[in-house]
Amino acid sequence: MDKLVCSICGYVGNQKRFRNTEINEHFDNAKEVWCPTNKCIEENKDKRIIPKGYVKNWWYEYGGWCTVEEEPKIIDIETVKSIQKAKHILDIGLQILKEHE
DSSP states (O other): OOSOBOTTTOOBOSOOSOSOHHHHHHHHHOSEEEOOOHHHHHHTTTTOOOOTTEEEEEEGGGTTEEEEEEOOOOOOHHHHHHHHHHHHHHHHHHHHHHHTO
């Protein structure tokens, strides 16, 4: 990907390859890429819908271009703690069973 191209209106950004390779991956893997032009934003409000299971990321570093990507599979800290506690309880139960064999 050398330049950004809007998935909705076809606008081609004047930027070349980007400095931040981590952000480049967002653009490379995005379902859609939306330009920051006022014309596109105003005329295509009905097309700028984020599908269920996707998130919109706005990239200030890249002039306000947006990516629409799959929602990351991240769980909160409370869920992680609950899973760890459940595994610990299971380990204790297994240890008790082994002792009584």
